[in-house]
Amino acid sequence: MKKYNIVIVGGGSTWTPGLLNSLVKKKDEFPLGKLVMYDTNGERQAVIGEFARVLFKERYAGLDFTYTTDKEIAFRDVDFVFCQMRTGGYQMREKDEKLPLQFGVIGQETCGPGGFAYGLRSIRDMIQLIQDVRKHSKEAWILNYTNPAAIVAEAVNRVFNDDERILNICDQPVNLLRSYGKILGMDPYEFEPVYFGLNHFGWFKHLYDKNGADMVPVIKQIVRDRGFAPADAEQRDKSWLDTYAMVEDMLNDFPEYLPNTYLQYYLYPEYKASKMDPNHTRANEVMNGREKRVFEECRRVAAEGTVENAHVVHNDAHGDMIVEVAESIAFNKNSLYVVIVENNGLISNIQDDAMVEVTACLGINGPRPFGVGKIDTFYKGMIEQQLAFEKLTVDAYFEGSYNKALKALTLNRIVTDAKKARKILDALIAANEGYWPELK
Numbered sequence: 001m002k003k004y005n006i007v008i009v010g011g012g013s014t015w016t017p018g019l020l021n022s023l024v025k026k027k028d029e030f031p032l033g034k035l036v037m038y039d040t041n042g043e044r045q046a047v048i049g050e051f052a053r054v055l056f057k058e059r060y061a062g063l064d065f066t067y068t069t070d071k072e073i074a075f076r077d078v079d080f081v082f083c084q085m086r087t088g089g090y091q092m093r094e095k096d097e098k099l100p101l102q103f104g105v106i107g108q109e110t111c112g113p114g115g116f117a118y119g120l121r122s123i124r125d126m127i128q129l130i131q132d133v134r135k136h137s138k139e140a141w142i143l144n145y146t147n148p149a150a151i152v153a154e155a156v157n158r159v160f161n162d163d164e165r166i167l168n169i170c171d172q173p174v175n176l177l178r179s180y181g182k183i184l185g186m187d188p189y190e191f192e193p194v195y196f197g198l199n200h201f202g203w204f205k206h207l208y209d210k211n212g213a214d215m216v217p218v219i220k221q222i223v224r225d226r227g228f229a230p231a232d233a234e235q236r237d238k239s240w241l242d243t244y245a246m247v248e249d250m251l252n253d254f255p256e257y258l259p260n261t262y263l264q265y266y267l268y269p270e271y272k273a274s275k276m277d278p279n280h281t282r283a284n285e286v287m288n289g290r291e292k293r294v295f296e297e298c299r300r301v302a303a304e305g306t307v308e309n310a311h312v313v314h315n316d317a318h319g320d321m322i323v324e325v326a327e328s329i330a331f332n333k334n335s336l337y338v339v340i341v342e343n344n345g346l347i348s349n350i351q352d353d354a355m356v357e358v359t360a361c362l363g364i365n366g367p368r369p370f371g372v373g374k375i376d377t378f379y380k381g382m383i384e385q386q387l388a389f390e391k392l393t394v395d396a397y398f399e400g401s402y403n404k405a406l407k408a409l410t411l412n413r414i415v416t417d418a419k420k421a422r423k424i425l426d427a428l429i430a431a432n433e434g435y436w437p438e439l440k
């Protein structure tokens with residue numbers, strides 16, 4: 001059986017230990033010859049790297065493992081690149097979330113004004129990364145999880161339009177499928193989802209079980225009766241439980257489809273802002289929670305020299321999905337995933353060059369996505385406004401255009417007011433000096 005070579009970009013990510021555990025779990029189905037962790041922050045990565053040494057010594061016989069900050073070592077002779085970088089780290093995420101809140105507007109780190117700021121930081125590093133990978137490994141699959149995925153996918157698609165081995169993907173649909181599976185008492189791997197939208201901005205239209213019965217009406221009824229919680233509720237911070245709980249509100253107002261949890265920021269921006277503490281946002285919760293736990297546990301395991309007493313400090317869904325996606329490509333399994341691809345008629349009344357999120361079967365030749373036909377006016381309007389925000393954000397990056405940036409933020413449903421958009425933009429420009437291109 002062929003053994004695969006993998007590089008994890010953003011080896012110092014809080015999600016890396018979970019991903020490493022998933023690779024160990026899957027070592028028979030998706031065997032590795034070489035695994036390299038790469039990060040621009042050597043110190044941060046070393047903590048996870050030393051944990052990995054102990055893990056692999058005990059649980060992955062024969063694996064050739066290294067961690068490095070050297071691109072030459074990282075990207076040579078690679079089959080898969082798992083990319084999960086965060087340009088600017090949590091310090092910048094905190095600003096993305098808090099600066100807009102000074103003007104009464106939620107930051108939201110992926111699709112709101114926070115995501116706009118994060119996007120303008122991520123694009124440069126993602127383009128550089130792909131160029132670096134392609135210098136050494138022309139055929140490698142680049143599986144990208146780096147956020148804000150919608151904006152990153154749009155920018156990457158413009159620059160590397162001919163490159164058919166770059167796949168942008170998000171784990172939120174898988175998390176939702178696991179959550180639906182739990183409330184139905186069914187295996188989420190058996191679902192066949194019909195999904196449409198943009199990243200963090202989509203809906204499950206149907207969810208067929210293995211006999212072809214649509215579970216969407218059943219799930220709606222259960223959510224109305226009993227509310228909604230993530231499958232891994234015991235591992236979640238309160239803010240995520242609150243986020244899942246609001247799916248019930250969204251279903252009461254817009255009962256057609258099952259919404260991605262992120263839609264609440266765009267449907268109820270004022271209500272959500274009123275519930276936020278401007279001095280303590282999700283970035284603080286993560287820095288004081290997941291980040292601390294992950295790094296403390298990795299240090300402890302490395303010092304002890306065994307994973308025998310290791311605690312679970314991660315969520316399985318994320319790592320499992322990344323490995324299963326690679327496995328589906330490597331072994332041409334054609335499993336179903338919700339992925340981000342160029343529209344080209346998949347949603348037939350949305351422009352062709354939109355990067356949309358839909359179900360695809362995923363095999364050795366990449367995703368083969370399924371069309372969903374025409375969508376109704378409300379959903380079309382929502383999507384087109386957010387799409388315009390995403391495209392104008394990417395235009396602003398490539399053209400260095402202040403005016404495009406202002407238009408982008410004005411169109412974002414969380415912002416909507418052009419005077420507020422200008423104030424937020426000016427504050428974000430000052431905070432992102434050195435990360436963004438100059439906007440003139």
Ligand SMILES: NC(=O)c1ccc[n+]([C@@H]2O[C@H](COP(=O)([O-])OP(=O)(O)OC[C@H]3O[C@@H](n4cnc5c(N)ncnc54)[C@H](O)[C@@H]3O)[C@@H](O)[C@H]2O)c1
Binds near residue numbers: 014125
């Ligand atoms: N698509 C999804 O559904 C999904 C799910 C979870 C996390 N993510 C994304 O994964 C990324 C990591 O998240 P996190 O919360 O663990 O952040 P994190 O800050 O803990 O980890 C990111 C790592 O990337 C490194 N890094 C920054 N710039 C880099 C570059 N140019 N090259 C290589 N490494 C670089 C940092 O030093 C850091 O160690 C984020 O982009 C996050 O949004 C995506």
Ligand SMILES: O=P(O)(O)OC[C@H]1O[C@H](O[C@H]2[C@H](O)[C@@H](O)[C@@H](O)O[C@@H]2CO)[C@H](O)[C@@H](O)[C@@H]1O
Binds near residue numbers: 171172315
């Ligand atoms: O606020 P964070 O850093 O905890 O999460 C932001 C990410 O949220 C989604 O990811 C889920 C992920 O789907 C799930 O596996 C689980 O581990 O929780 C994460 C949230 O904690 C989202 O899809 C990502 O894009 C975000 O980065």
Ligand SMILES: [Mn+2]
Binds near residue numbers: 149170171200
């Ligand atoms: Mn996501």
